[in-house]
Amino acid sequence: MSKKNCMSSRLPSGSATLFAMGLGALFAPAMGCGNAEVGAAPASASGEGTPISYEHAATTTRPSLNLSTYRYIPSGDGLSSSTGKVDNLDRDVDYGLALRTASIKLHGDLPTLTDIRRMQAAVKAGKNDSTENDPSFVYNDLVHTYIFGTKDGSGKYVTTPEFRRQMFNFWRNQMRMGGTLTALFQASMTDMRSVSLDTAPALAARLTVEETDMTNLFTQSSNTCPTFDPVSATFADGSCAAKTDTFPGNNVPEGQQAGVLTNPGFLAQYYSNFGFRRSRLIQEVFACSALPSEFAAKPKQIGEYLYSSPWDFDSVTNNTDGHKAVFDAVNLPRTARGGVVAKNTEFVNFRGDCQNCHGTQNHRAPLFGVFDQVGFRSPTNKLMVTSTATGSPFAQIQEYQWQCNPDPAKPVANAVCTGAISWKYGLPGIDFGGPAVPNFNAFGKQMAADDTTAKCMMIRLWNNAYSRDDVVDQLALVPDAVIDDLTAYFKSNKYNLKMAMYKMYTDANFIRF
Amino acid sequence: MSNKELRGATRRAFMQGAVAIGAALGWGPTRLMDFIERAGGFAHGDAAHPTQRLVVFVGQGGAHGYPQLLFPHPDSFADSVKNTTAVSGDRYTPTFAAHFLQSTGGGGDGTGLSAQVKNTVNYNTDPPKAPGKNLGSWAVGERFKYFYGVDNQAFRGYVAPNAASRTIDKKVYGLSGNNPIPTNVGADPTKNFIIAARETPWLDNYGITKAITTIDGGGITPFHINGSHNHFVNQDKQITVCAAAATIQSVIPSITPVILVGNLVGGDDGGDATNFYAQNRLPGSPTPATVPNALSMVDLFNSNAARAGGILSNPANAVLFEAYTKGLIGSSKTATLPTFTRGYTTGKLAANLVGLNLSEKLLPTDADRARYGVTGNFAPKAAELRDRMIVTAKALKLGLTAQVAMGYFNDDPHGLFLAGGVGGINAAGAAAIFGNLLNAFMDDLMSSPDPYYPNLKLGDNTVIAFVGDVPRTALNTSNWNDPTTGGQNRTWIMSNGMLKSGFFGGDRIVPGDGVVTNNHNDPGPGEGGLWDYDTGDLIPFPVDGSFTTSNDGTVAKRKAGNAAMAAVLAAVTRGDIRRVNDFYSGQAFHKAIVKAPII
Amino acid sequence: MQKSLLRFMGILALVGSNGCLPTYDPSAPQSNLPPAVATGPQQGGTDTSSAPTAVRPQNPADGVTVWDQSGDPNLVAQQLSNVGSLDVSARKHSCNKMKFDTLGRLLVSRGVDMKAGGTSILPVPAITDCSPLINATCAARADDRLSCLGNISQPAKFVYCDARLTLGLPQYSARLAEATGQSTASGTKLFDLFASAAPELVAGTLSGAGCMLAGKPAVLFNADNTCNEAGVTCLQGYPATDDQITLCSRVVAQAVATPAASVNLKVRNDDGSESITRTIAVSAITALETGKRLAVAAVLSAAHSCE
Numbered sequence A: 001m002s003k004k005n006c007m008s009s010r011l012p013s014g015s016a017t018l019f020a021m022g023l024g025a026l027f028a029p030a031m032g033c034g035n036a037e038v039g040a041a042p043a044s045a046s047g048e049g050t051p052i053s054y055e056h057a058a059t060t061t062r063p064s065l066n067l068s069t070y071r072y073i074p075s076g077d078g079l080s081s082s083t084g085k086v087d088n089l090d091r092d093v094d095y096g097l098a099l100r101t102a103s104i105k106l107h108g109d110l111p112t113l114t115d116i117r118r119m120q121a122a123v124k125a126g127k128n129d130s131t132e133n134d135p136s137f138v139y140n141d142l143v144h145t146y147i148f149g150t151k152d153g154s155g156k157y158v159t160t161p162e163f164r165r166q167m168f169n170f171w172r173n174q175m176r177m178g179g180t181l182t183a184l185f186q187a188s189m190t191d192m193r194s195v196s197l198d199t200a201p202a203l204a205a206r207l208t209v210e211e212t213d214m215t216n217l218f219t220q221s222s223n224t225c226p227t228f229d230p231v232s233a234t235f236a237d238g239s240c241a242a243k244t245d246t247f248p249g250n251n252v253p254e255g256q257q258a259g260v261l262t263n264p265g266f267l268a269q270y271y272s273n274f275g276f277r278r279s280r281l282i283q284e285v286f287a288c289s290a291l292p293s294e295f296a297a298k299p300k301q302i303g304e305y306l307y308s309s310p311w312d313f314d315s316v317t318n319n320t321d322g323h324k325a326v327f328d329a330v331n332l333p334r335t336a337r338g339g340v341v342a343k344n345t346e347f348v349n350f351r352g353d354c355q356n357c358h359g360t361q362n363h364r365a366p367l368f369g370v371f372d373q374v375g376f377r378s379p380t381n382k383l384m385v386t387s388t389a390t391g392s393p394f395a396q397i398q399e400y401q402w403q404c405n406p407d408p409a410k411p412v413a414n415a416v417c418t419g420a421i422s423w424k425y426g427l428p429g430i431d432f433g434g435p436a437v438p439n440f441n442a443f444g445k446q447m448a449a450d451d452t453t454a455k456c457m458m459i460r461l462w463n464n465a466y467s468r469d470d471v472v473d474q475l476a477l478v479p480d481a482v483i484d485d486l487t488a489y490f491k492s493n494k495y496n497l498k499m500a501m502y503k504m505y506t507d508a509n510f511i512r513f
Numbered sequence B: 001m002s003n004k005e006l007r008g009a010t011r012r013a014f015m016q017g018a019v020a021i022g023a024a025l026g027w028g029p030t031r032l033m034d035f036i037e038r039a040g041g042f043a044h045g046d047a048a049h050p051t052q053r054l055v056v057f058v059g060q061g062g063a064h065g066y067p068q069l070l071f072p073h074p075d076s077f078a079d080s081v082k083n084t085t086a087v088s089g090d091r092y093t094p095t096f097a098a099h100f101l102q103s104t105g106g107g108g109d110g111t112g113l114s115a116q117v118k119n120t121v122n123y124n125t126d127p128p129k130a131p132g133k134n135l136g137s138w139a140v141g142e143r144f145k146y147f148y149g150v151d152n153q154a155f156r157g158y159v160a161p162n163a164a165s166r167t168i169d170k171k172v173y174g175l176s177g178n179n180p181i182p183t184n185v186g187a188d189p190t191k192n193f194i195i196a197a198r199e200t201p202w203l204d205n206y207g208i209t210k211a212i213t214t215i216d217g218g219g220i221t222p223f224h225i226n227g228s229h230n231h232f233v234n235q236d237k238q239i240t241v242c243a244a245a246a247t248i249q250s251v252i253p254s255i256t257p258v259i260l261v262g263n264l265v266g267g268d269d270g271g272d273a274t275n276f277y278a279q280n281r282l283p284g285s286p287t288p289a290t291v292p293n294a295l296s297m298v299d300l301f302n303s304n305a306a307r308a309g310g311i312l313s314n315p316a317n318a319v320l321f322e323a324y325t326k327g328l329i330g331s332s333k334t335a336t337l338p339t340f341t342r343g344y345t346t347g348k349l350a351a352n353l354v355g356l357n358l359s360e361k362l363l364p365t366d367a368d369r370a371r372y373g374v375t376g377n378f379a380p381k382a383a384e385l386r387d388r389m390i391v392t393a394k395a396l397k398l399g400l401t402a403q404v405a406m407g408y409f410n411d412d413p414h415g416l417f418l419a420g421g422v423g424g425i426n427a428a429g430a431a432a433i434f435g436n437l438l439n440a441f442m443d444d445l446m447s448s449p450d451p452y453y454p455n456l457k458l459g460d461n462t463v464i465a466f467v468g469d470v471p472r473t474a475l476n477t478s479n480w481n482d483p484t485t486g487g488q489n490r491t492w493i494m495s496n497g498m499l500k501s502g503f504f505g506g507d508r509i510v511p512g513d514g515v516v517t518n519n520h521n522d523p524g525p526g527e528g529g530l531w532d533y534d535t536g537d538l539i540p541f542p543v544d545g546s547f548t549t550s551n552d553g554t555v556a557k558r559k560a561g562n563a564a565m566a567a568v569l570a571a572v573t574r575g576d577i578r579r580v581n582d583f584y585s586g587q588a589f590h591k592a593i594v595k596a597p598i599i
Numbered sequence C: 001m002q003k004s005l006l007r008f009m010g011i012l013a014l015v016g017s018n019g020c021l022p023t024y025d026p027s028a029p030q031s032n033l034p035p036a037v038a039t040g041p042q043q044g045g046t047d048t049s050s051a052p053t054a055v056r057p058q059n060p061a062d063g064v065t066v067w068d069q070s071g072d073p074n075l076v077a078q079q080l081s082n083v084g085s086l087d088v089s090a091r092k093h094s095c096n097k098m099k100f101d102t103l104g105r106l107l108v109s110r111g112v113d114m115k116a117g118g119t120s121i122l123p124v125p126a127i128t129d130c131s132p133l134i135n136a137t138c139a140a141r142a143d144d145r146l147s148c149l150g151n152i153s154q155p156a157k158f159v160y161c162d163a164r165l166t167l168g169l170p171q172y173s174a175r176l177a178e179a180t181g182q183s184t185a186s187g188t189k190l191f192d193l194f195a196s197a198a199p200e201l202v203a204g205t206l207s208g209a210g211c212m213l214a215g216k217p218a219v220l221f222n223a224d225n226t227c228n229e230a231g232v233t234c235l236q237g238y239p240a241t242d243d244q245i246t247l248c249s250r251v252v253a254q255a256v257a258t259p260a261a262s263v264n265l266k267v268r269n270d271d272g273s274e275s276i277t278r279t280i281a282v283s284a285i286t287a288l289e290t291g292k293r294l295a296v297a298a299v300l301s302a303a304h305s306c307e
Helices: A015-020 A095-107 A113-125 A135-148 A161-175 A199-209 A264-269 A273-287 A355-361 A365-369 A440-448 A451-465 A480-492 A497-505 B008-025 B029-038 B060-065 B163-173 B203-210 B241-251 B273-277 B294-300 B315-331 B338-353 B366-371 B380-397 B427-446 B551-572 C002-015 C060-070 C073-083 C100-110 C145-151 C156-162 C184-204 C229-236 C242-254 C287-303
Strands: A050-052 A180-184 A192-196 A227-229 A234-236 A300-302 A305-307 A346-348 A417-421 A430-432 B053-059 B144-148 B193-197 B212-219 B232-234 B258-261 B289-291 B403-408 B462-468 B488-494 B502-504 B506-508 B527-531 B538-540 C261-268 C274-282
Touching: A095 A113, A095 A135, A095 A161, A095 A451, A095 A497, A113 A135, A113 C229, A135 A161, A135 A497, A161 A199, A180 A264, A192 A264, A199 A227, A199 A234, A199 A264, A199 A497, A264 A273, A273 A355, A273 A365, A273 A451, A305 A355, A365 A417, A365 A430, A451 A480, A451 A497, A480 A497, B053 B060, B053 B241, B053 B380, B053 B551, B060 B403, B060 B462, B203 B427, B212 B506, B212 B527, B212 B551, B232 B241, B232 B551, B241 B258, B241 B273, B241 B403, B241 B551, B258 B273, B258 B294, B258 B380, B289 B294, B289 C184, B294 B380, B294 C184, B315 B338, B315 C242, B315 C287, B338 C184, B338 C287, B366 B380, B366 B427, B380 B403, B380 B427, B462 B551, B488 B551, B527 B551, C100 C156, C100 C184, C145 C261, C156 C184, C184 C287, C229 C242, C229 C287, C242 C287
Parallel strands: A050 A346, B053 B403, B053 B462, B212 B502, B258 B289, B258 B403
Antiparallel strands: A180 A192, A227 A234, A300 A305, A417 A430, B144 B193, B212 B488, B462 B488, B506 B527, B527 B538, C261 C274
């Protein structure tokens, strides 16, 4: 029986509509992304490759939400976002509960009895005079102390150790990493090295605590691996390039780092075939939606595929004419860990249905693929993530993008593939390959300039404040109507997370139950 | 019937069960009475028509293929010679995904695990002689046995459109012209068979009452999930067999009516164990306890505060704690906020459980593990399943629960039929592991009376069902691919004789068929179909392969899947179709499938 | 109004009961305020009414929109049926599990000993050895320690440490965040932890820094053995209502004594048989002391089911 690896001719009823609504993931991967072309020509050692299977297994990926146009209808729901007046007779206002939950989130403990009594006294007095008799004043003051701390001798606010610990743990949870990881170094079969999984959360926490522009999370070029002492609750400078015998660092020079994006711990934690897990986590953690994450204005029916990505169809490697990966077994052999040469030309066939996600993935992941299992960049910028081809050789760039196929006339070990990388379609391409340190920072700047990442920080903050689940894993969605004003405030205050936090915790909505 | 109307032996049996539970838990009379009342009163304890308990094995992430090893579809083995030492027959060959037909390279040697797993066999050589009971002893070289006397044979009523396949049918069944394989209606059961491997559980020890009923239906979807696509008794309404059965089982008093183990996820759309169970789709169904693993199962009933010197060590105080904790939760301002409901519901259940300290009674011991035939932790997935089953058996014996749904393996075993297998376990090794575990599990249940129906052995009052996201094709070992012939799912049920034994629908090898695909929208290899709701005969899939993804196919599979789960309910209720129909609204299926007298 | 009355009667029934308690399970909150007059839907702008939150009835179109956009009909349908539209539910506080680290600090700040050898055990990482935290009786011998731990109640710090995975210690090695929701197992262990901590809190009279007021610890029980408002408030982390104090006091009054126990500790022999190594006498606890401990445990459990 001949194989049909296509989908649209047998699309489930209504799936076209779902694609149009950004639900490609429900069906795109479902169609057996990149399934085997059984019966294809035997693998050869060189030349045009052989398409192979890449099976998504046991995934918990959720579809993209694409909620940007969601409309908020305030009438009738009694919860206007512009609610301003605080009336202590409003039975939905409960300063006691609000203080408790704010203290737990910001202080890591219940409020002290002293603070509770202070709050109770103000509620009892019920004034609106910005004094200790004004519950709003007292509540805001307590929350301000939780977030900003108290003034030191010079009149400068100093955050509390408790808040610093909370922020560190908050970011550990968001990034799902902490502790230390030990894994194989570069292409060795035996050389085990270690990497801290705490420096990325520490960087984010420090940016938060020190009221630094949070977009530095993607663009900070040096001192990006600070440490955090949980006992003293203090941060210390740290370079991701710093190395010891056991901790090799990331091999990216200071000044060319890109915040968490080049953090060796982050890269080690999410190591995978092709580095797709890294790029997926960057999308989910910092942009708050699952793949597919990019959508054309209108999906197109291309042959048998309903295609919704803005990237040109067939912009990534697949088994159609002109889009196949080509290998140069002589000059660029496919080597696996330990130096074993994989003598085949298998490549993953990113079919049309795969491309709804991989149009994005394949333009991001290679940039992070040059880091090995412990987050150390290959000195020659060789891809240190494995391919799914037989023998698990390290990936080659043409397996992502056919445009980067080696030039048989000019074999170069690590040729530059111009403009192969970008955060999103339409942004300037960043070169891949060549001997120079890749421009990670340019990628970070593209992320930083994307409002989605700012909104995502607000969503993660919101869900934590309101004791809600994860926005991606458990679909604890926060519509634009709810979060837009906060995002705007965050941006207008130079991405100062503490200020946004204060606004969120003192909002009239937060004190209502 | 009111409580007081229960008389004689029935009442005594009921009370014996309740008192046994109370004694095990150290309850005083007050709590015991409360326990009985919460169960719905005496009337529901009618031992003349006991409700069965239920254990659901959920093959996560493609692991639902493993039951194929233990309960292979028999119709590929319909044979004119029936040489059980041969790896090939009229229709079957080693491409059939059965471990007992495999060479070493095909995963047929399980002896590499012999230090930790009992009863491993090397099928690459002539498998050795082995003793047996109901199945008789195993001769040297004997790979499988035909077990006759089952009620239904899937391919009855079928006329194969494929010439090569038809030729075999003619040879095996003596057919002529266009005559179909004789129908199940009026067929002589002594000519119906299933296949028993050495590792097939229960048949050897307990005979045909523990024979399997296998029903095809429900769909498979492209991505593997840590849950199931065929556990709906009404998929349109997302009513699950677990929630429906738990509602039915509310007549059985238990501490925790349902336990979901192993981070199960929702059927079609993800979510967590809450969505797998979908309590919200069936108001009134009991709240499940959700735990990630065996140790957490024990933790449900293992409180420090209930030990000597603890404040809950006196059961009277445990009752007080439960009541006042619930009262205080109810007195909080957030108690009626919908967004707090989930957390508070869990809290109220926890308030009850915290008074228990049963760790010593529930924790797996080394002796248990040896008895289950899988020792050590050489493969964490096998060790975890073993421990889940041990704790489940103990919890059932203590009457702590009426239903357990446990996920297992989650390993997408494409490479099972290779020498190294998946995660160090190949096909023969996996068969030995599952066979050992399921046999020991049943032996445990058969060694103890049902705590609530003491006239019955627990094993004779517990339905076992296997569901999952995809059963994988049984017709080709290459890459052990996902797609089945018609994209249909499969449920295996041990009903304690409440359902007709044998296979309903399914697929079989077509000679010369070279289909190897892992595209979920392609038809899998072989030929097959669903089943007739009146006769149990085969309803063939269209030959053009459209059934895999067509709307008609999807609907038909859903209906058959719903009926399969309704059959599980029929087994749980022991034939009470009216009760089943409280949840199932599809076409009547009982004529074909239910063996118990319909009530 | 009728519901409020019924709730009030429910509380009365509980307060006046004599032990037939397990069926009391009120689902509604208490409010001492008179019911507000409904003023209809708000139209945006400032919030000037005291009206309760008016949840707009579901418009089917809303559901379809959410359904389509989220792509998860099962989850979203549940959310719609349970908590209202996304706009509404996203603005509401929800109920997540108390974070594991927070739980440890909470216990310390209320006065529970979480030290080993004079040093705080917090934060407790995955690799912590919990054996130094077991009580002296069980620590005395190694051979019957497992039997001892399985039979004799241990201090809260041991429970916190030993049950850290159940209580939610994040599994970063598996790339997982700390679970947000409460599972039955984590909820049960949380309550177990509070029940194990209660004896210390009763004995220590809320000596933690969080319960100090003008340099003095909050009083947990009055001279007449009723619950003191300050103590309950501090345990809860928010002001106690009269109903809550009354309920607390009734627990104290209704508890029964914990009888003395004699526990045989055992070891398993090579042949699989068991031998008794020693017999531990566990002292009785008076009904009053038991009641106070139960009251503290119940207050903590109810208050901290959600963070």
